[in-house]
Amino acid sequence: MSGAVFPWRSANRFELLIDGPSFFPQMLVDIARAEHQVDLELYLVEAGACAEVLVQALAQAAERGVRVRCLFDDYGSLAFALRLRKRLTDAGVELRFYNRLEWRRWMGNLYRDHRKLLLVDQGIAVVGGTGVTDEFWTPGQDSADWHEVMVQIDGPLVLDWQALFDRQWLANDDRRAWKPATHFGLPHLPKVPPTGSGLGRVAYADARQHRDILHSLIRALSSGHRRIWLATPYFLPTWGVRRALRRAAGRGVDVRLLLTGPRTDHPSVRYAGHRYYPRLLRSGVQIFEYQPCFLHLKMVLVDDWVSIGSCNFDHWNLRFNLEANLEALDPALTLAVAGSFERDFAQSQAVSLEAWKSRPLWRRVKQRVWGWIDRLVVNLLNRRG
DSSP: OOSOBOOOBOSOEEEEEESHHHHHHHHHHHHHTOSSEEEEEESOBOSSHHHHHHHHHHHHHHHTTOEEEEEEETTTTTTSOHHHHHHHHHHTOEEEEESOOOGGGGGGGGOEEOOOEEEETTTEEEEESOOBSTTTOOTTOSOOSEEOEEEEEESTHHHHHHHHHHHHHHTTTSSSOOOOOTTSSBSSOOOOOSSOSSEEEEEEEETTSOBHHHHHHHHHHHHOSSEEEEEESSOOBOHHHHHHHHHHHHTTOEEEEEEEOSOOSOHHHHHHHGGGHHHHHHTTOEEEEEOSSEEOOOEEEETTEEEEESOOOBHHHHHHEEEEEEEEEOHHHHHHHHHHHHHHHHTEEEEOHHHHHTOOHHHHHHHHHHHHHHHHHHHHHHHHO
16 A cells, blocks of 8 residues: 555534535535635536536635635546636636646546546545536525535545545646655554544545555454444445454344445446445345435445545546545544444345345346446456566
């Protein structure tokens, strides 16, 4: 594991914000109150009502003298209209794009910045899994088409999020992630404190250079005693994650997966992930498929340990993407996350092994085809790497 590792920080405050109508207005308030600096790092940015409001807030901040820096993924922002880009730059916003698409790069174009992060005056951070599209939030509406969560943070931990952004900003000409100086951070993954309040750390992935985010998750899954609840929209977990889930269920831990149901933006990925269901179900893992809308959040609760952010913990994301999650130990945040999970489980359809075996033929065919394609791609990438 190369790269620096962030330590645990104490005396932080966390607020869980559920769905766009909750977190976007708060993010706009934070930007409106900015006095010195606003930094925004995003993957998915598309023209629409949501983008219009955010661009206006960023432009107004820049026009009143605030330094505004936006780092957007080039592929994820293909639908971010030129007029919106010009509105930002004309107002004085510094706008950069990660890994510009070029046909000569071939496989290099697969490396993407998947992080989602807002920083204000080095005192507030908002992190999670949102993009800037009307699916997450349409101004004036109280509901959203995509179910997502963000966490607002204030306290010493914000400076670590600032360091993560700053170094990627400076290293943006490189398709890969920043390489911190040897004196930065810790050489090894820190131990999780046994208990505490206001504790948090930054966990991240830098494509194939650094994966403390994955090592930390597997360690948490392997040490869970009471519950392991994991939500992800794209269920293509690594072998290590699958093994840790099965072993936890085998030792009596309440293991539940909250996955996307039929409402998804990538049906093929959903079908490919179904190939993991039988073995997990036989080992005692409970699987719930969310029904009301597309479940896009990435959230894990292991006993009282929480992880929320951009990472889907799948083999594709961890191979090619820049990712970042908040890890926290805080009773109030744990209670809020557990409540969110419980409400989502109640609105989900449980998948039983009996029902799985009796699924229709057309579904079996789709799952077999897309599962085979996913396995083939992974094997080819492993040989190449």
